Amino acid sequence: MTENLQLEALVDACRWIGAKGWAPATGGNMSVREDADRCWLSESGKDKGSLTGNDFLQVDIATHQVPSGRKPSAETGLHTLIYRLFPEAGAVLHVHTVNATVLSRVEKSAELVLHGYEMQKSLRGQSSHLDDVSIPVFDNDQDIDALARRIEHYATERPLSYGFLLRGHGLTCWGRDVAEARRHLEGLEFLFECELRLRQLEKP
Numbered sequence: 001m002t003e004n005l006q007l008e009a010l011v012d013a014c015r016w017i018g019a020k021g022w023a024p025a026t027g028g029n030m031s032v033r034e035d036a037d038r039c040w041l042s043e044s045g046k047d048k049g050s051l052t053g054n055d056f057l058q059v060d061i062a063t064h065q066v067p068s069g070r071k072p073s074a075e076t077g078l079h080t081l082i083y084r085l086f087p088e089a090g091a092v093l094h095v096h097t098v099n100a101t102v103l104s105r106v107e108k109s110a111e112l113v114l115h116g117y118e119m120q121k122s123l124r125g126q127s128s129h130l131d132d133v134s135i136p137v138f139d140n141d142q143d144i145d146a147l148a149r150r151i152e153h154y155a156t157e158r159p160l161s162y163g164f165l166l167r168g169h170g171l172t173c174w175g176r177d178v179a180e181a182r183r184h185l186e187g188l189e190f191l192f193e194c195e196l197r198l199r200q201l202e203k204p
């Protein structure tokens with residue numbers, strides 16, 4: 001397993017996420033794609049800031065079968081959905097940051113629209129602060145299959161890029177590899193904090 005460089009990069013990313021305080025109290029889950037059919041997903045219930053390579057379980061993307069017999073993340077269905085929807089996705093990071101949790105509740109509509117921030121250019125393909133970046137906000141659900149179906153339906157009607165918010169829960173984002181998923185996470189988190197502060201300051 002250690003010869004998988006993306007898995008090593010993911011272990012590093014998890015330590016970074018833990019040090020940032022973005023995966024408190026076992027919250028969060030992370031994965032990398034192995035190939036078209038399989039990914040490596042964090043084991044359920046662990047402290048995601050102190051994972052090693054052995055804490056990642058091979059999961060079949062189509063069937064959710066786990067050869068080890070161990071229990072992957074409770075949110076496995078969201079990771080596998082992303083790998084199914086986006087063949088170019090190579091890594092998925094789900095975090096419970098304070099900014100994502102609060103902003104997703106402050107934003108009452110189904111999409112958070114970011115506009116006017118230079119840091120929008122941290123997201124792949126974005127080249128101007130003058131463009132709108134829409135991040136969908138899905139109502140949270142303990143039924144992950146139902147939640148995945150809602151997200152899949154959204155993706156049939158609207159572009160879905162970079163990541164989505166789960167209301168009162170957190171952010172799930174992805175990239176072509178771990179480095180890009182990390183950049184999207186850091187960029188979005190920065191943008192969420194700016195947006196939250198701006199809304200507080202502009203509140204009548």
Ligand SMILES: CSC[C@@H](O)[C@@H](O)C(=O)COP(=O)(O)O
Nearest residue numbers: 025026027028029044045073074
């Ligand atoms: C602190 S419990 C949070 C979980 O319910 C879930 O949202 C989460 O992110 C972690 O679940 P896990 O099964 O460990 O991947």
Ligand SMILES: [Zn+2]
Nearest residue numbers: 027028094170
């Ligand atoms: Zn979660």
